[in-house]
Amino acid sequence: MRDSGEKKEMNRNSDPGSALHNDPGNALHSESRTDRPVDLRGDPLSSRSAARRLALGGVLFSLTLVLTWLDSHLPPLLPIIPTRYGLANIVVMFTLLFVSVRLGASLVLLKAGFAFLIRGAMAGGISLAGGTVSLIILLLLCRPCRNGRVSLLLYSVFSAVAHNLGQALMLVIFYSSLPILQLLPLLLIDGVISGAVTGLLLGLLLPLLPRMEGLK
Numbered sequence: 001m002r003d004s005g006e007k008k009e010m011n012r013n014s015d016p017g018s019a020l021h022n023d024p025g026n027a028l029h030s031e032s033r034t035d036r037p038v039d040l041r042g043d044p045l046s047s048r049s050a051a052r053r054l055a056l057g058g059v060l061f062s063l064t065l066v067l068t069w070l071d072s073h074l075p076p077l078l079p080i081i082p083t084r085y086g087l088a089n090i091v092v093m094f095t096l097l098f099v100s101v102r103l104g105a106s107l108v109l110l111k112a113g114f115a116f117l118i119r120g121a122m123a124g125g126i127s128l129a130g131g132t133v134s135l136i137i138l139l140l141l142c143r144p145c146r147n148g149r150v151s152l153l154l155y156s157v158f159s160a161v162a163h164n165l166g167q168a169l170m171l172v173i174f175y176s177s178l179p180i181l182q183l184l185p186l187l188l189i190d191g192v193i194s195g196a197v198t199g200l201l202l203g204l205l206l207p208l209l210p211r212m213e214g215l216k
Contacts, residue, residue, distance in 0.1 A: 057103055060095055061110055064088045068111065081183060083190045086160055089134070090202050093156060094209060096138050097146060108135050126170045133166030134159045152206075156199025161191030 067087040076082050088111065096104035108131035116124025138159050144150040164187040172180050 053100075053103075056099070057106065060091055060099070060103065061107055064091045064107055064111055065114065067091060077194055078186060078190050081186050081190065083164070083187070083194070086163060086194045086198055087201075089156070089159060089163070090198050090205070092131075092135075093138065093159065093198070093202055094206075096142055098209070101139065101142070104138075105135060108132065122174055125174070126167050129170035130163040130167035133169075134163035137162040152203050153196060153199040156202065157192055157195030160195030160198065161188060164188070164191040 065088075067090065071084045071087045074085060077085055092104050092107050095107060109128075112124050112128035112131055115127040138155070141150050141155050141158060145152060145155045168180055168184065168187055171178055
């Protein structure tokens with residue numbers, strides 16, 4: 001009898017599930033506890049977000065180039081001066097307001113770099129000057145526009161006027177004999193009209209576009 005009792009006790013101790021029967025709390029605690037730090041650098045969710053941001057940036061940049069190409073094939077807004085509607089600014093404004101400020105600024109730089117590669121230094125400099133001045137105004141008005149203190153229409157008009165002034169500044173540098181003071185009223189009128197057009201278009205498209213503020 002004693003030998004059989006000792007064998008049962010030995011079998012109970014050697015049973016892998018005996019720890020759960022004797023003290024379930026200690027067994028579960030010992031299995032789940034870990035003192036090693038968790039490495040988040042290889043987190044697949046963060047990698048997926050980075051890939052999503054990269055893909056979204058490529059789509060927005062491609063859309064900017066398509067609208068720039070379309071804008072160049074439309075008749076001039078004012079027949080007196082060869083100005084355009086600034087349709088690509090729709091993508092920039094949407095990106096700054098609802099996607100990412102950094103990505104919006106990157107679109108301006110990439111657009112200027114593309115103009116430099118395709119049409120030369122003067123076109124790239126004019127695009128960079130106009131885009132930079134417009135970007136500064138957009139960044140200053142970005143939060144008031146989100147909060148509703150500045151309408152989307154005014155947001156777009158101020159951006160377009162600033163873009164024309166930046167381009168005019170660069171034209172003076174390239175062509176010192178250009179009568180910029182005589183063209184300045186026309187540039188202001190063109191900025192108001194083109195800004196109103198792009199602002200209204202963005203307002204019409206906005207209900208159809210997703211908000212992606214989580215990518216900031």
